Amino acid sequence: MTYNQNRSTVIRLIIVVFALILITKLFYLQVISDTYAKKSRSLSVRTVTEFPDRGLIIDRNGEIIVFNEDAYNLVVHYPFSEKKFNKSGFCDLVGMDSVEVEERLIKAKKSQYNGKGVFMKNITSADFARIQEGLFQFQQFSIEARSDRKYKHNIAAHTLGYVAEISRTELERDAEDYYDIGEYIGKSGLEKYYETHLRGIKGRQLYLRDNAGRLKERYVGGANDVEAKIGEVLPISLDVLIQEYGEKLMAGKTGSIVAIEPSSGEILAMVTSPGYKPEMFSMKNLSKNYNALLRDKSKPLINRAVNSNYPPGSTFKVFMALIGLQEGVITPNTRFRCNGGFHLGSLTVRCHGHAPSPNVGYSIQTSCNAFYCNLYREILHQDRFENIEDGYNNWKSYLDRMGLGQKLGTDISAEKPGNVPKAEHFHRIHGKNRWNYARIISMSIGQGELLLSPLQMANMAAMVANRGYYYTPHFIKGDSVPAMFKEKHELGIEQKHFDVVVDGMNKVMLQGTGAYVKIPGIDICGKTGTAQNPHGENHSLFIAFAPKDNPKIAIATVVENAGYGATWAAPMCTLMIEKYLNRDTVSQRPFLEEKMFNTEIKIVK
Amino acid sequence: MSEGIYGQSKIDGITLFLYLILVAIGFMAIFSSSHGAESFSLDFGTKYGKQLIWIAVSLTIGAVLFLMDVRFFEVFSYPIFAIFMVLLVLVMFLGTEVNGARSWFSIGSFRLQPAEFAKFGVALALARYVSDIDTDMKSRRYQMITAGIILLPIVLIILQGDAGSGLVFFSFVMVLYREGLSGTILVIGIVSIAIAVLTIAFGFVALIITLVILGAIISAFVYTNTRILRNLWLILAICIGFSKAVDFGFTRVLQIHQQKRIQVMLGLLDDPQGLGYNVNQSKIAIGSGGLLGKGYLQGTQTKGDFVPEQHTDFIFTSIGEEFGWVGSTVVIILFVLLFLRISFLAERQRSKFSRVYAYCVLSILFFHFLINIGMTINLAPVIGIPLPFFSYGGSSLISFTVLLFLLLRLDANRENELASDY
């Protein structure tokens, strides 16, 4: 009897042990592992997304530049059950044969993300109406509406940027997990920088679905739903009138024009040439145009205004003079001898013909090289400096405050910082402190290692226009301008010194190198420059602001391979100024305008 | 014995209570899995409506059992067994084919599965035979007949194409163990299963090579003792023969889909879209329940019909998803309490027939419970057997109810058995 009772105990033990095994495995599945909870959600919850219209972009005068047109994507939701899929009916609906449907399904499945794959992109409005009507029979599919970009003014492609389908990498970097596959995101320019502002908030409704993909009730009673919010209008500082005008002036040439409102740092125009029309990068057109433009040898995708660097040439002399005056190594009346140039031993820096021994004002007006070679010596080799490094760093500190050799931090990305070498650079070449001003003399006239972007040059014009400070150049306008664009950057140069150089720049336009392009009735201050180009013809440069008192516009122009600054860059600058200040009035110099519009300057290598 | 205070003809309240609560929870689960929440109406065309009818029928049959002479089943156990065996044969010719198995009788819109009821007949016959005063446990004849009672229905049901329901009868080994089955036979049984699994997993050739090498190594140590050597190689030869038989049975007798099912269950094949699909969906439903579950009628997988056969074989997924680990554990504990109670009832019987019958009931219920819940969480093969008292379906509910209620009837009458036993 005890023998058999032992056996009944064994049986009871077996029952309890097996039950414990079940309970333990259940504990693992239900409490420890979260795999199944995740799978459950992705299987049984479908998100219906509502895409709000993207924000409009308007110019400084309220003129609409970018608006929207509806575009539709047909998306397939996973898990996709072939069994319950009426394929022939679907083929009829989308107007494809079964092979194409199959291929698209495979492609969509491969690229699926968050349970969704794009079956068909950019459905035309005619197809949309038809597909929409029959789609209720195919609940594993849905149509998602987006806004495609349209351009009322087909200008400023690089500045505006474009919108396109989000890439895998972008999806992976999307920390807040906002985007899904097939969605659109600002890829460059302002569309990228102000993406969160422009995109609005997409609406989200979560539904339970069954194993055939049919939507059932709201998931958790709609507790996790999000209401769609339309994208905000983005007011920008561009002036459509001069942006358009600048693009016409630059047509057929290579280079850039940047215009800034000095009192605010707002960018009025940013022209880069050769370029492209923003419409070419709308959703519909992007794929066919992008690669062609990418392969184009003239590199139309590069925004030269921020992404190309040039030696500033003689335009830099204005700033040398300012540094010299602030350092006290010269006064407005200091004169340096010039007999056809600067001579030191075997070193010669040539000069153009002008009256000998210029002072500061006259040196700017005539762009005397000798004056600045001498001035550089005075600035770098002051008694208070122990060595050349001290002197050089003191000089460079002014350039640092001007934002040269560094990214300005404007609101379009892809800025190139330019180049202002560190003292170490020359230590490496010549030995520590075994060099002097003569070794780096070309920088005193804006050549050599010194490189700036057109945006930096325009910003320098703005600094002079403001007599000593600048705001980081930017495009955003209106209430949402971030604090960093309202911060005043002081140069540490007294205002009285500016009066001297401004007079000089004014005389450039009256009697000097820019006299040829003066405009009756507008008091312009400018400075020409010619940047030596080791690869070919010199670059033509010009910086200017106007009017002389209470300036409204500061501007820089670079025309590559165009020779003297006075010949191309200066007329373009002044035409831009004239257009901006006189608006719709016909130019007083139609001949000049015509010449600029119609001349093509080929890059000769 | 303190049980005497219940007096004569008293139903064991604890067992009845556990039965009723399990049936009630089972009904809730079926209600949930058949979308009762969306459009509730007392419609007997719905799954839960039909199940309500089956519950009523089961309780009625249970009540009728109490009106019958308790000795009827003991006396007529062999004829009852014979009738069910005949039905098992007939269904192969007259039955309706469902899911590849010809194991259902269709009567109008109702379908009956004789395999479910055959358990009852086998339990009676086994109890009768094992408890027979003339039966000598040690005799070869006794052993053969006992094995025959168990194997006959297995063969018949497997011939119908429903291997899962057939395997249930192997659970009677538990009864035989309780009644003194030799440990050696159990060891042989376990070794046989191990060899069968290893043959399917690694193949016949690999297995015999391993066995021969193993035998050679052992022989090297015991080469002086010729008796051990002879027995060793005899056993090895039997093993190899058995392995060959399994190999033949697996590759030649079983159909491809059955082979695959066994391979998936042994973890040799991974096939989430095919045979493993149900188990995968089942694990997702249960696993997503978390600690406390999504709430009754709130299961997303249950509502979305993601688990195939949820209201029948995978009914436990509804519990797991909507009541979480706590709910699942409570259900398992209720089952365990029922099993322990049945074992307790078994041990207090004075009649050997009653005791053996009680262990038959216990072994059937426990096997269903273990395999059914095990398969929903990928611990046991998907052999398609119901969870007692939970799974939708009249045949299984009535069959389990009759099994259990006859036990209650025998137990209530146990005081009167005293005289008849001696």
Ligand SMILES: [Zn+2]
């Ligand atoms: Zn000179």
